[in-house]
Structures are given as C-alpha cells and as structure tokens.
Amino acid sequence: MLLRMDGCARQHSQTQIMATNKMKMGLVFVLMFLVTPAQQAPLPYSSILNLSFKNMDFAMDLYRKISTYHDKNIIFSPLSISTSFAALSMASDGSTYEEILKGLKLENLEQADHPDLIPKLFQMLNGNISQNGTTKLDQGMSLFVDQKFRMEKTFEEQMKSYFLADIKSVDFEDTNASVSLINEYIKHKTRGKVTKMLSAIDPITELMMINTFYFQGGWKMPFNPNYTYNAPFYVDNYNIPQVPMMIKEDKFETMEDTRLGARVLKLPYLEGVAMLILLPNKGVDYSTIDDEITAKRMLGWIKKLQKTKLEINIPKFKMEESYALHEILPDMGFTNLFSGSANLTKLSKDQGLKVSEVLHKAVVDVDEVGTTAAAATTIGIIPYSLPRTFIVNRPFFFFIYHEETKSLLFMGRVIDPTKN
Incomplete structure (x- = not known):
C-alpha cells in the first residue's frame, strides 16, 4: 500500500x-x-x-x-x-x-x-x-x-x-x-x-x-497436479472461460448458510492458517451477498463447520x-x-x-501444492458411498485467516480466475 x-x-x-x-x-x-x-x-x-x-x-x-x-x-x-x-x-x-x-x-x-x-x-x-x-x-x-x-x-x-x-x-x-x-x-x-x-x-x-x-x-491436503483438468467457469451466462480445475476427494469441513444462499468450505494450510471459500448457490447473484458478509456472520460459519466426505473442485488462479x-x-x-x-x-x-x-x-x-509437499497414508475400512461435491465453477469469495486469533489476513472475490 x-x-x-x-x-x-x-x-x-x-x-x-x-x-x-x-x-x-x-x-x-x-x-x-x-x-x-x-x-x-x-x-x-x-x-x-x-x-x-x-x-x-x-x-x-x-x-x-x-x-x-x-x-x-x-x-x-x-x-x-x-x-x-x-x-x-x-x-x-x-x-x-x-x-x-x-x-x-x-x-x-x-x-x-x-x-x-x-x-x-x-x-x-x-x-x-x-x-x-x-x-x-x-x-x-x-x-x-x-x-x-x-x-x-x-x-x-x-x-x-x-x-x-x-x-x-x-x-x-x-x-x-x-x-x-x-x-x-x-x-x-x-x-x-x-x-x-x-x-x-x-x-x-x-x-x-x-x-x-x-x-x-502449503495446503495441509495438497492437490495432485496430475488430476488437474480444464473445465468451464461460469462468470455469467455469456462469459464461460475454460480454467484449470484442481480436484480432490477427502474429508473437509463445510457448512451451508441457507439464509444467505451459499455454501462454505474450509481448506486448511499446514499450520494455524486456513482459507474459507464462500460459494453462492446456483442462481444466486454474488452481488446480492456483498451487503450480507459481516464479521459476526463469518465467525458463525467457522463455528458451524462440520467434517464430511467431499469431492472438491477448485480453480487455480493468480x-x-x-x-x-x-x-x-x-x-x-x-x-x-x-x-x-x-x-x-x-x-x-x-x-x-x-x-x-x-x-x-x-x-x-493459488495452485495445487503449496510451500512444501505433504503425504500421509491412512488405511481404514468404511462403507463405500459416492462423495458429495463442492464444485467452485462460478464467482466466489475467499477469506484467509489465522485460526487461533480469527484474524483476517487476506480476503477477496474471484469473478474470473483467468483475469490476472
């Protein structure tokens, strides 16, 4: 600045x-x-x-x-x-x-x-x-x-x-x-x-x-770059660029703000910092959400996050x-x-x-890996079911915050991930 x-x-x-x-x-x-x-x-x-x-x-x-x-x-x-x-x-x-x-x-x-x-x-x-x-x-x-x-x-x-x-x-x-x-x-x-x-x-x-x-x-659960694929991103009804989309299936913390008409996804980094993605539901104009985003509301999202099995699709962007x-x-x-x-x-x-x-x-x-690569192998036996999906293929908001103090480090919105 x-x-x-x-x-x-x-x-x-x-x-x-x-x-x-x-x-x-x-x-x-x-x-x-x-x-x-x-x-x-x-x-x-x-x-x-x-x-x-x-x-x-x-x-x-x-x-x-x-x-x-x-x-x-x-x-x-x-x-x-x-x-x-x-x-x-x-x-x-x-x-x-x-x-x-x-x-x-x-x-x-x-x-x-x-x-x-x-x-x-x-x-x-x-x-x-x-x-x-x-x-x-x-x-x-x-x-x-x-x-x-x-x-x-x-x-x-x-x-x-x-x-x-x-x-x-x-x-x-x-x-x-x-x-x-x-x-x-x-x-x-x-x-x-x-x-x-x-x-x-x-x-x-x-x-x-x-x-x-x-x-x-670095992401706590990094994405495999070999699985990154090109997919449409719906900026609006007339502007639909192809973007590199990262994909991962795992257990992630998520919640739904039904009154706002949006879903929230938490992507943790290696230590003490996390990104929240706020994705308006299909048919909800992101501009109508602007006036509803407050500190109290964001802390409410964090408190209500619950871990669930998800397949997430997140665009790379600069x-x-x-x-x-x-x-x-x-x-x-x-x-x-x-x-x-x-x-x-x-x-x-x-x-x-x-x-x-x-x-x-x-x-x-933002891309697949982060500062350092991390790998872990966990073997468990659970009933198999198709995961729910969280596909970020339209304008979204993001918030990067320090988890202990809830201090907001960066925030922004991505209308078109192809625009630098």
Whole structure:
C-alpha cells in the first residue's frame, strides 16, 4: 500500500509474479508523507480476539466500498491496512487521531489510563500470528526518513517498540537512489514477489512508512497436479472461460448458510492458517451477498463447520490488484487526514503535513501444492458411498485467516480466475 501527500500522480511498474508451484501471497503497504507549505495544506487474550473482530468488521466495510467501484476480482490484506493505520494513529492527535480510530472501528478499545493500549494489542496480535512454524507469515514495518526531516523521538521509539520498525535515513532529493533503495527493500521483504514498486519519488518527500506482509503456505491436503483438468467457469451466462480445475476427494469441513444462499468450505494450510471459500448457490447473484458478509456472520460459519466426505473442485488462479484507497477511505470517515487541517504533530512539529495518496497492492498465487509437499497414508475400512461435491465453477469469495486469533489476513472475490 502506498500512501502519499499532495496528490502527485506517479506511475508504478507492474508487480512480477513468480511462476512457482506454490501458493503464495505478497503484499506491500507504503505510506508516503510529503511536506508542503502550510497554506497548501499487559492485556487479556480476549482483547486480542476483540481486536481481530474489529479488524474483520473494518475489512468487510472496506470490501463493500471497493466492490461498488467495479465487478472485477478483488484481493487485499485487512491486517496490513489496519496495522499501518494503527501505526499512523501514533503520529496523529486531536480530531485526526479520533477519526483514524473511528474509521478502524477501534474507538471502543481506547482507554484513557492506557494510552498505548491499541498499539500494544497490535503488537501482541502480530506476535501471535507470526508463530506458525513452517507457515510463513512475515510482517515488516519501516520508516524511510529524509535526512533533514525532524521526526519526534517519541514516535520513533514507539514505532521501534510496538512494530519493530526499521528506521532508515535517505536523501529524497536524490530521487534515483531513493527509488532504488526502497524498491530493493520491498523486493527483499516480499521474497521477490513485489519488484519495482516505485518508479519515481517526489524530491520534497520527507517520510515514507512501509508495511510489507508476506504469506507463504502449503495446503495441509495438497492437490495432485496430475488430476488437474480444464473445465468451464461460469462468470455469467455469456462469459464461460475454460480454467484449470484442481480436484480432490477427502474429508473437509463445510457448512451451508441457507439464509444467505451459499455454501462454505474450509481448506486448511499446514499450520494455524486456513482459507474459507464462500460459494453462492446456483442462481444466486454474488452481488446480492456483498451487503450480507459481516464479521459476526463469518465467525458463525467457522463455528458451524462440520467434517464430511467431499469431492472438491477448485480453480487455480493468480491475482494482482491495486487500489487508490484515498478515493475510498473518505467515504469510511477518513477525511481529516487528507486535508490541510490534518494533525500529525506527534510525527513532527513541522507544519503542512497531510496524506494525499493511499495505494494498496496485493498479489496471490493459488495452485495445487503449496510451500512444501505433504503425504500421509491412512488405511481404514468404511462403507463405500459416492462423495458429495463442492464444485467452485462460478464467482466466489475467499477469506484467509489465522485460526487461533480469527484474524483476517487476506480476503477477496474471484469473478474470473483467468483475469490476472
């Protein structure tokens, strides 16, 4: 995600997606602050679960806003966005601070006698999520600070303490060197998934806040690529492309939301992370489901999952999506940040700081195997019966979440799996 000030338009090169036999996600969240003349203007575990719920609620609202702009594929990381704005809240004060918390739906978590409660909760949440053994969930925060910029010491210490931020000094007037340095940093943090994120930097840039989130997980029950076959995917009545369809028969957790008119399937990764697929029933328009997806509803799906023998058919897909969130966030209450009245005095006493751009980019690559191959042989004697089927051959939603904390890492919708 790239967040900028002053609304200066810049072009970015396309993110290159490595063609590997793995399920991978890489995401970059970047906040850029440009200084302009002023006239241009110890905690209970239940609190972590509450934070995850609030983040999920924010994610569903953001999804609905994004979905009103187009009928295309969607992919974004709610956790990366929430974490970045939580860090930004420490730089803000007054009404700017209040609107960030309200926009993130975190105002009820704030406690006057614990001013650092929210960053502490994010610290605990991210620490819990990162402890996943072979599943890689690496989130990083960094500040690229112009060598002439006077950043408040307290803010710097908080960023290091709560978000383990790297603080790097840079001369933004040397734009070529700055672009090269930051692109290499992002490439390294996302294991090569996001390259050449920036093509140019405004020389009056004072600070860039960068949040990277890299996820790489292998299926707990990988698909056999030899069984992958081409099948029709019904985007609509007139658009029916052929897609590579993965197939597997096993016991999976599933449930049916009869009121919503959809079925839910859980696909677990190797350790502590899972994907939920929400598939509208035949004849149910996916757009009618948008307004019904809530944090409470998703937690209800998870509670009601039951294991059953299934033959599942899931399309392979790759997605890369970018969003100009500064065009969307004002409709969610984030207005002060983008105006000349923005109060970022906890970041710096320098005048004229405001946020002009918030760009978010996420990439996902889903296929048969995952990070590592896994095999197991179980011999049992049971009555033979034909399995029920779960065939994902029409637009669907997906949610990748941390099972212990119920934290939503990625969410999206696939309208056409052939469109990258």
